[in-house]
Amino acid sequence: MQTLTITRPDDWHLHLRDGPLLGAVAGFSARRFARALVMPNLRPPVTTVALAAAYRQRILAALPPGTNFRPLMTLYLTDATAPAEIDRVRASGFVHGVKCYPAGATTHAEAGVTSLAHCRAVFERMEELGVVLQLHGEATDPAVDPYDRESVFLERELEPLLQRHPRLRVVLEHVTTRAGVGFVRAQGDRVAATLTPQHLLLNRAAMFAGGLRPHLYCLPLLKREPDRVALAEAATGGEPRFFLGTDSAPHARRAKESACGCAGVFSAHAGLELYAEVFAQAGRLGRLEAFASFHGADFYGLPRNQTRITLVRDPWPVPASYPCGDDELVPLGAGERLAWRLLEAEATP
Ligand code: NCD
Ligand code: ZN
Numbered sequence: 001m002q003t004l005t006i007t008r009p010d011d012w013h014l015h016l017r018d019g020p021l022l023g024a025v026a027g028f029s030a031r032r033f034a035r036a037l038v039m040p041n042l043r044p045p046v047t048t049v050a051l052a053a054a055y056r057q058r059i060l061a062a063l064p065p066g067t068n069f070r071p072l073m074t075l076y077l078t079d080a081t082a083p084a085e086i087d088r089v090r091a092s093g094f095v096h097g098v099k100c101y102p103a104g105a106t107t108h109a110e111a112g113v114t115s116l117a118h119c120r121a122v123f124e125r126m127e128e129l130g131v132v133l134q135l136h137g138e139a140t141d142p143a144v145d146p147y148d149r150e151s152v153f154l155e156r157e158l159e160p161l162l163q164r165h166p167r168l169r170v171v172l173e174h175v176t177t178r179a180g181v182g183f184v185r186a187q188g189d190r191v192a193a194t195l196t197p198q199h200l201l202l203n204r205a206a207m208f209a210g211g212l213r214p215h216l217y218c219l220p221l222l223k224r225e226p227d228r229v230a231l232a233e234a235a236t237g238g239e240p241r242f243f244l245g246t247d248s249a250p251h252a253r254r255a256k257e258s259a260c261g262c263a264g265v266f267s268a269h270a271g272l273e274l275y276a277e278v279f280a281q282a283g284r285l286g287r288l289e290a291f292a293s294f295h296g297a298d299f300y301g302l303p304r305n306q307t308r309i310t311l312v313r314d315p316w317p318v319p320a321s322y323p324c325g326d327d328e329l330v331p332l333g334a335g336e337r338l339a340w341r342l343l344e345a346e347a348t349p
Contacts, residue, residue, distance in 0.1 A: 009292035013245030030069035178230035194245025197274035
């Protein structure tokens with residue numbers, strides 16, 4: 001049987017949630033990934049290092065016994081974040097960036113920044129201390145078409161931000177367009193991007209295939225086929241400034257299948273296997289390791305993992321759902337087959 005053994009990967013964009021939902025999903029990431037950059041969009045949001053420390057303890061307590069998974073924390077940027085909080089980030093050793101949600105851009109982004117211009121002093125401190133900014137790159141002007149929000153953000157917000165702060169290190173999270181990929185390529189080493197499995201595997205037709213499919217609704221939205229092709233080229237092309245970030249964003253079935261459903265695709269159940277499909281389709285499985293295990297760690301200045309993990313080509317059916325309290329989580333690829341399976345027994349701790 002065909003196998004693929006690689007350095008254990010990291011997930012550079014993950015929503016672990018809190019409470020029972022955290023308990024339902026944490027094990028999926030811990031089985032595959034050595035580390036994950038944990039998003040701070042809880043309610044209330046994780047706005048301080050003290051809140052991040054407490055959240056980190058809740059994550060560690062929710063992990064299955066014997067797992068060796070390290071949550072890397074982020075802070076939620078608001079208009080009120082003080083530069084002194086950035087000093088505490090740098091000193092903490094466990095907070096690895098500051099996440100910026102333009103106010104109202106996505107799930108739990110109500111407390112986000114109303115204008116990047118309000119955060120000048122914080123960004124200056126981040127430049128000085130080398131703290132990474134993780135950016136949800138979508139314009140929030142309601143007049144902008146939802147499919148154009150990323151490209152408009154690049155022009156109106158990101159380009160000026162990078163000019164105002166020439167040393168600020170930025171990750172354009174879940175880049176979804178050809179324009180976004182081109183924008184990142186045109187920048188220097190201080191700008192990188194994460195790529196999700198759903199944007200690499202699917203285009204926007206998937207959300208409307210045979211009817212409305214709420215479990216494929218995420219933000220940013222799935223885009224056109226030429227965008228998907230450009231993302232797959234960036235992921236599989238060996239370029240060091242593109243790396244794995246699932247954006248696994250679980251919401252219970254009831255919250256997704258509703259008259260006003262939540263944005264977010266749950267993918268942690270197969271957080272590495274889904275990418276293996278993308279690399280296999282491109283005939284570039286040999287490049288999965290660098291994308292999944294090297295590029296992110298290198299960008300964040302963290303050591304690469306030392307342990308290894310094995311995938312085996314042994315098609316398996318993705319369950320229609322996973323249990324979640326008195327509700328369920330519907331995973332990406334529900335009811336379909338994935339070619340690559342995690343070989344649990346041989347995954348070294
Ligand atoms: C995320 C969530 O549910 O927290 N949703 C999503 O569609 N990706 C928020 C985000 O990352 O935009
Ligand atoms: Zn996200």
